[in-house]
Amino acid sequence: MRSHTPARRGVTGLALLTAATALAGLLTAPAQAHGGPRGTLPQECSGTAPVVCHFDVPPGNYHVTAALGGSDAGRTAIEAEGRRALLAETATAPGQLLRRSFTVNVRAVESQPTGEVGSPGLDLRFGGSAPRLAGVRVTPARHVPQILLAGDSTVCDQTLEPYAGWGQELPQMLRRGVAVANYADSGESTVSFLADPLLFDALESEVRRGDLVLIQLAHNDKTTTAEIYRANLTTMAERVRGRGGEPVFVTPLVRRRFQRDGTLDAVAQHVMAANLPVEMRSLAARLDVPVVDLTALTRTLVEELGVEASKDLYLTKVTGDNTHTSVYGATTFARLVRDALREQRLLPERLLR
Numbered sequence: 001m002r003s004h005t006p007a008r009r010g011v012t013g014l015a016l017l018t019a020a021t022a023l024a025g026l027l028t029a030p031a032q033a034h035g036g037p038r039g040t041l042p043q044e045c046s047g048t049a050p051v052v053c054h055f056d057v058p059p060g061n062y063h064v065t066a067a068l069g070g071s072d073a074g075r076t077a078i079e080a081e082g083r084r085a086l087l088a089e090t091a092t093a094p095g096q097l098l099r100r101s102f103t104v105n106v107r108a109v110e111s112q113p114t115g116e117v118g119s120p121g122l123d124l125r126f127g128g129s130a131p132r133l134a135g136v137r138v139t140p141a142r143h144v145p146q147i148l149l150a151g152d153s154t155v156c157d158q159t160l161e162p163y164a165g166w167g168q169e170l171p172q173m174l175r176r177g178v179a180v181a182n183y184a185d186s187g188e189s190t191v192s193f194l195a196d197p198l199l200f201d202a203l204e205s206e207v208r209r210g211d212l213v214l215i216q217l218a219h220n221d222k223t224t225t226a227e228i229y230r231a232n233l234t235t236m237a238e239r240v241r242g243r244g245g246e247p248v249f250v251t252p253l254v255r256r257r258f259q260r261d262g263t264l265d266a267v268a269q270h271v272m273a274a275n276l277p278v279e280m281r282s283l284a285a286r287l288d289v290p291v292v293d294l295t296a297l298t299r300t301l302v303e304e305l306g307v308e309a310s311k312d313l314y315l316t317k318v319t320g321d322n323t324h325t326s327v328y329g330a331t332t333f334a335r336l337v338r339d340a341l342r343e344q345r346l347l348p349e350r351l352l353r
Helices: 023-028 166-173 190-195 197-206 226-242 276-287 294-313 327-343
Strands: 051-055 060-069 074-080 084-092 097-106 122-130 133-140 146-151 179-182 212-216 246-250 321-325
Touching: 051 133, 060 074, 060 084, 060 122, 074 097, 084 097, 084 122, 084 166, 122 133, 146 166, 146 197, 166 179, 166 327, 190 197, 190 226, 197 226, 212 226, 226 246, 226 276, 246 276, 294 327, 321 327
Parallel strands: 097 179, 146 179, 146 212, 212 246
Antiparallel strands: 051 122, 060 097, 060 133, 074 084, 074 122
């Protein structure tokens, strides 16, 4: 389930960004992100459709405030780093200015931790059908809570369209003040995620007291025994708690594999060498770890949609892929995760959109 990524770009020295041009100044003379000069946009931004901005900052978390709008009507969407969704396409009327704020996690290698796509600093992309950017400000966010993700290709920041992971779409459902650090990586099982220092070791080193660590690993544990699966999840949970974080088990989203009666088959529900969702749920009860039962939630949704309508959630119509999700599917599944975090009060309401 690994995806292919272009060659790594060179990583040079990084300089701390202490502040950008004050937003108030940007709003006094809004620049239009289409045609003509860039006006008062900072020098770190270029282009018109999309507008692409690059800020030379070291790895860490940053607050981003963007002013959207201009003299013409616009429809602007915002992405950060490796196609990480911050804002769905949003309309602005002629002359309207709309302020939106986010907190973004930055690391040297964008997208997947074992991949080769990246550039030093923070990359922002203002796209959509008619992007209008009036100003952007970036400042350090040193003490914000984090949601760290351990997962596979159905969770990760996918580099190439039309692929998308639910962890890639989750940030647009959160407000400024919480950062998503996505360490999910294509092709990983509980075994390989623990074995590769670029994955769990790297994630663990970033965990701070009170951070949530969402763990969805099962798609690639096809041959993992129940005993080893439980042991690996236990190790992850204990190490997260050892750093003061809170582990949250996320049962795997289903594959789109229907039986004749319109229900999903055993493989779709990750019943392989072991019944992995059942093992995760029972272990969570024993360890007192919260569970987001994404298997149950996605099974209900996919079966309700049925054979035809459920194709839009996956890449069925594009590549015949019934495991990986489209942007629409990843966004839909991310919303299920967001709602579960809300219902279990794992995140305060003020941080949720």
